[in-house]
Amino acid sequence: xxxxxxxxxxxxxxxxxxxxxxxxxxxxxxxxxxxxxxxxxxxxxxxxxxxxxxxxxxxxxxxxxxxxxxxxxxxxxxxxxxxxxxxxxxxxxxxxxxxxxxxxxxxxxxxxxxxxxxxxxxxxxxxxxxxxxxxxxxxxxxxxxxxxxxxxx
Numbered sequence: 429x430x431x432x433x434x435x436x437x438x439x440x441x442x443x444x445x446x447x448x449x450x451x452x453x454x455x456x457x458x459x460x461x462x463x464x465x466x467x468x469x470x471x472x473x474x475x476x477x478x479x480x481x482x483x484x485x486x487x488x489x490x491x492x493x494x495x496x497x498x499x500x501x502x503x504x505x506x507x508x509x510x511x512x513x514x515x516x517x518x519x520x521x522x523x524x525x526x527x528x529x530x531x532x533x534x535x536x537x538x539x540x541x542x543x544x545x546x547x548x549x550x551x552x553x554x555x556x557x558x559x560x561x562x563x564x565x566x567x568x569x570x571x572x573x574x575x576x577x578x579x580x581x
Contacts, residue, residue, distance in 0.1 A: 458532075458533050458555040458556055458557055459555065459556060459557075459558055459561060460553065460554075460555050461553070461554060461555070461556065461561060461564070461565065462551055462552070462553050463551070463552045463554075463565060463568055463569075464540075464549050464550070464551045464552075465549060465550045465551075465552070465572045465576075466547055466548075466549045467547075467548050467549060467550055467576065467579065467581060468547055468548075468581060469581060470548045470579055470581060471548070472519050472539050472541065472548060473519060474579065475539055475548060475550060475579070476518070476519045476539065478575060478578065478579065479522060479537040479539075479550070480516070480518075480522045480537075482494055482495050482500070485500070485502070487578040488571060488574040488575040488577075488578045489502070489571060489574075489575075490502040490503055490504055491503050491504050491505065498512055498513045499511070499512050499513075499527070500512075500513065500524065509526060509527075509528070510526070510527045510528075511524040511525060511526050511527060511535075512524070512525050512527060514534060515536070519539065520538065520539055521536060521537065521538040521539065522536065522537055523535070523536040523553075524536070532555075533555040534553070534554075534555070535552070535553065535554040535555070536551075536552070536553040536554075537550060537551070537552060538550070538551040538553070539551075550572070550575075552568055552572070554568065
């Protein structure tokens with residue numbers, strides 16, 4: 429008899445990927461990665477509003493975002509994902525955990541100001557399976573390009 433596969437469709441904005449997981453194959457441990465993006469001429473307050481508020485996140489990260497009791501609901505087309513805020517330091521960093529994701533994984537936005545130049549940067553921390561890390565980084569690059577566009581840079 430044939431093996432039954434678990435199929436998962438993940439969509440993010442205009443990007444989508446299908447994951448096929450065999451029930452007999454253990455899932456690989458996800459790896460943490462960091463990416464830093466330099467955002468010239470952006471105030472911390474403006475950037476914070478784009479990474480931590482439903483209105484701001486709806487301009488670049490998802491089609492729509494709502495919040496209730498520290499649970500953010502992100503919608504892309506007809507897909508929906510929920511994340512809980514597990515750390516929030518106003519105008520500094522915010523960390524989300526996807527409710528349906530493994531225990532240790534999270535994604536985080538951290539704002540830095542470079543002392544020498546005064547340039548603002550955004551550090552993104554996320555987790556991905558080793559064989560999907562490159563795709564995840566490319567997805568973040570695309571999302572941050574959209575963020576820059578909405579910030580006018």
